[in-house]
Amino acid sequence: MSLPIYLVDAFADGPFTGNPAGVVPSDAPLDDDLMARIAMEMNQAETAFTFPLFRGAYRLRWFTPTVEVDLCGHATLASAHVLWDRGAVGILRFSTQSGTLLAERAENGAIALDFPAEEPTAAPLPHDLPFLGEPIWTGKNRMDWFVQIADEARLREIEPDMNRIAALGMRGLVVTARGKKTDFVSRCFYPQSGVPEDPVTGSAHCALAPFWYDRLGRSEMVGYQASRRGGTVVVTLRGDRVRLEGRAVTTMQGELCL
Numbered sequence: 001m002s003l004p005i006y007l008v009d010a011f012a013d014g015p016f017t018g019n020p021a022g023v024v025p026s027d028a029p030l031d032d033d034l035m036a037r038i039a040m041e042m043n044q045a046e047t048a049f050t051f052p053l054f055r056g057a058y059r060l061r062w063f064t065p066t067v068e069v070d071l072c073g074h075a076t077l078a079s080a081h082v083l084w085d086r087g088a089v090g091i092l093r094f095s096t097q098s099g100t101l102l103a104e105r106a107e108n109g110a111i112a113l114d115f116p117a118e119e120p121t122a123a124p125l126p127h128d129l130p131f132l133g134e135p136i137w138t139g140k141n142r143m144d145w146f147v148q149i150a151d152e153a154r155l156r157e158i159e160p161d162m163n164r165i166a167a168l169g170m171r172g173l174v175v176t177a178r179g180k181k182t183d184f185v186s187r188c189f190y191p192q193s194g195v196p197e198d199p200v201t202g203s204a205h206c207a208l209a210p211f212w213y214d215r216l217g218r219s220e221m222v223g224y225q226a227s228r229r230g231g232t233v234v235v236t237l238r239g240d241r242v243r244l245e246g247r248a249v250t251t252m253q254g255e256l257c258l
Contacts, residue, residue: 004086005256007044008078011200011231011246018231018246019200021075022047023082024256029059032068038256039063045195048075050083053095058083060094060101066194069171071098071118071143073202073233073244077111079103081248106245110234113202113244117237119210120146126168131161132175141207143171144188148211152177152185156226162191174204176211182232183221184212200231202244209235209242 005024012018022042024030028051030038039047046062046069053059060079062072080092080103092103102114120139129135129147137148145168149155155177165173172190179185186208188201198204205223212221219237224230234245 001258003256003258005038005042005254006078006082006250007042007252008081009249009251010074010077010081011202011225011233012249013232013247015249015251017229018248019074019198019229020044020251021072021078023075023078024049025079025082025086026051034258035061035063036068040065045190045198046072046075048072048079050079050094056088056090057093057095060096064190064194069193071096071115071203071206073113073115073205074200074246076101076103076113076115077202077244077246077248080111080113081250085250108245110245110247115202115206115242115244117210117240117242118143118203118206120144120207127164129161129164129173131159131164140170144204144207145170145173146207146211147173147175149175149177152180152226155185155187158187160189160197162189162196165189166191168192172198174201174207176208178215179222179224182224183216183218184208185224185226187226197227198225199227199229200225200233200246202233202246205233205235205244206242209237213237 094101106112120141176186236243
């Protein structure tokens with residue numbers, strides 16, 4: 001048995017930026033255990049698995065090296081990039097555990113994703129995180145904890161305690177602040193999902209878009225995720241949906257031999 005396999009940098013300004021994702025397109029569903037093993041072998045934040053349902057529609061699932069996740073933006077963007085390169089045309093519809101997600105080519109050449117808004121609500125953290133200093137705001141949505149801190153410089157200097165983050169439960173922790181050159185900045189930590197710091201997180205921006213709309217009053221904003229690789233996500237809030245825009249670059253392509 002052999003399968004095509006790709007490594008794609010998503011929300012990237014060029015090769016070796018943004019967030020790398022594995023993409024494995026197949027003609028039929030793969031066994032859950034096999035997908036988990038491939039994701040472990042790829043050792044990326046997420047590896048996406050997709051197969052066609054009917055013309056323009058695909059089933060899509062995402063695995064970290066340790067768990068399956070309900071929503072992943074950068075691996076969806078990477079999947080759309082691969083499918084178009086393999087001959088798909090028009091708008092792509094992905095059937096996922098978070099409902100139907102759409103991908104289309106934006107006029108500027110970027111890829112635009114239509115995702116559900118995942119606005120966080122205020123809530124106290126289960127315990128203090130001293131490495132953050134004094135938070136301005138804390139809260140959560142169905143996936144993650146969120147903390148707003150005072151400024152971008154402090155955010156970039158964070159040295160996270162992964163054990164204390166993992167003890168929060170849920171998928172992970174998103175830290176955000178008002179940006180200097182962009183509308184907002186963020187960093188995302190997911191040790192409990194096998195990803196200590198994610199380079200660029202599309203699903204987190206589904207929450208950051210409504211969060212910063214409430215504070216800045218703008219429905220279209222530019223976010224920058226200040227990881228070591230870094231990446232830019234353009235977000236547009238449209239009611240209960242968020243449009244995410246970014247670019248993708250294939251860095252590796254090959255055959256998975258099983």
